[in-house]
Amino acid sequence: MKWNRYTIKTTTEAVDLISCMLAELGIEGIEIQDNVQLTQEEAKTMFVDFIPELPPDDGTAKVNFYIDADEDDNTILGKVEEGLEELRTFVNVGDATVTESQTEDKDWINNWKQYWHTFTIGDLYIKPTWEPVTDEMKGHQVLSIDPGTAFGTGSHETTRMVILQLQKYIKGGEEVLDVGCGSGILSVVALKYGANHALGTDLDPNAIIASEENAQQNDIAPEKLEVIEGNIIDDKAVQDRCGYECYDVVCANILADVLEPLSAEITQHMKPGAYFITSGIIDTKEQEVAECFKKNPELEIVEINHDGEWVNITARKRGI
Ligand SMILES: C[S@@+](CC[C@H](N)C(=O)[O-])C[C@H]1O[C@@H](n2cnc3c(N)ncnc32)[C@H](O)[C@@H]1O
Numbered sequence: 001m002k003w004n005r006y007t008i009k010t011t012t013e014a015v016d017l018i019s020c021m022l023a024e025l026g027i028e029g030i031e032i033q034d035n036v037q038l039t040q041e042e043a044k045t046m047f048v049d050f051i052p053e054l055p056p057d058d059g060t061a062k063v064n065f066y067i068d069a070d071e072d073d074n075t076i077l078g079k080v081e082e083g084l085e086e087l088r089t090f091v092n093v094g095d096a097t098v099t100e101s102q103t104e105d106k107d108w109i110n111n112w113k114q115y116w117h118t119f120t121i122g123d124l125y126i127k128p129t130w131e132p133v134t135d136e137m138k139g140h141q142v143l144s145i146d147p148g149t150a151f152g153t154g155s156h157e158t159t160r161m162v163i164l165q166l167q168k169y170i171k172g173g174e175e176v177l178d179v180g181c182g183s184g185i186l187s188v189v190a191l192k193y194g195a196n197h198a199l200g201t202d203l204d205p206n207a208i209i210a211s212e213e214n215a216q217q218n219d220i221a222p223e224k225l226e227v228i229e230g231n232i233i234d235d236k237a238v239q240d241r242c243g244y245e246c247y248d249v250v251c252a253n254i255l256a257d258v259l260e261p262l263s264a265e266i267t268q269h270m271k272p273g274a275y276f277i278t279s280g281i282i283d284t285k286e287q288e289v290a291e292c293f294k295k296n297p298e299l300e301i302v303e304i305n306h307d308g309e310w311v312n313i314t315a316r317k318r319g320i
Helices: 012-024 040-045 075-088 111-115 157-169 185-192 205-217 236-242 256-269 283-295
Strands: 003-011 031-034 060-068 097-102 119-121 124-128 141-145 175-179 197-202 225-229 247-253 270-282 299-307 310-317
Touching: 003 012, 003 075, 012 031, 012 060, 012 075, 075 097, 119 157, 124 185, 141 185, 141 205, 157 185, 157 247, 157 270, 157 299, 157 310, 175 185, 175 256, 185 197, 185 205, 185 225, 185 247, 197 205, 197 236, 205 225, 225 236, 236 256, 247 256, 256 270, 256 283, 270 283, 283 299, 283 310
Parallel strands: 124 141, 175 197, 175 247, 197 225, 247 270
Antiparallel strands: 003 060, 003 097, 031 060, 119 124, 270 310, 299 310
């Protein structure tokens, strides 16, 4: 599908009013480009782990909006220009010029697939579902994955570090809890290495679908991998569904701001001696997350690993 992209050159003070005006015209999915720095509070609510340094805010902004090229008869552009002139009477809209460009005719959902190919982590081959099993894979564990729109191809440093830990700590027969399961990749790896059962949780409904499909793709019986939608940190129904003192291994590849509250809650679900394998921690937050883990007297940190700017902290529940 081709989209006509319109860019309004304006000021940061007019952005909110322009966004409302566009919404009233039925235009959805606008994009704002400016150099206004996010506050720490905003970063938290948006699950942003670190805030990039921006050039100084010069008060200018661009607002982009998109219209399906087949439906664009230019009438909407006229209405936008009228709306901008109306706004000009009570807010500084700056140039308020509108320029047009056309986006490429690409399948944005699937385009990334051409760049992702089979790779290995230790003795594990991870291959996209659309690539074949080759002779060199014989005798090795092979994971076939299509993440769909969920996170988790295995190629990200954070996922890779958890997989390396699963290769170390899964010995066979474990009960696994996979918090923030995404594509279900960590559960499927744990099951491939001999875990008895995995329960995945995620806030994203797409993760539930992708995990179930990936389990099926890897010949995992439906009763071996169950997936539920919800937040284990503060939803009692999800906590009850996960059960208490019943997991040998919990993995969670989620941002630091989620791992911190999770570290206080999670031990009630773990058996004594169970492992809590976490990743998704940007290195600037390593100390903060480690301190948080130490506040839970039931947890002891057993390992900290780094891959690029990402950190894995593996802890153990005291008891045996
Ligand atoms: C970085 S992805 C990890 C996906 C996969 N486990 C992997 O390692 O590749 C993090 C996932 O955590 C989910 N998530 C974020 N906060 C969560 C929470 N409080 N409870 C459950 N899932 C959460 C996101 O929707 C996302 O799917």
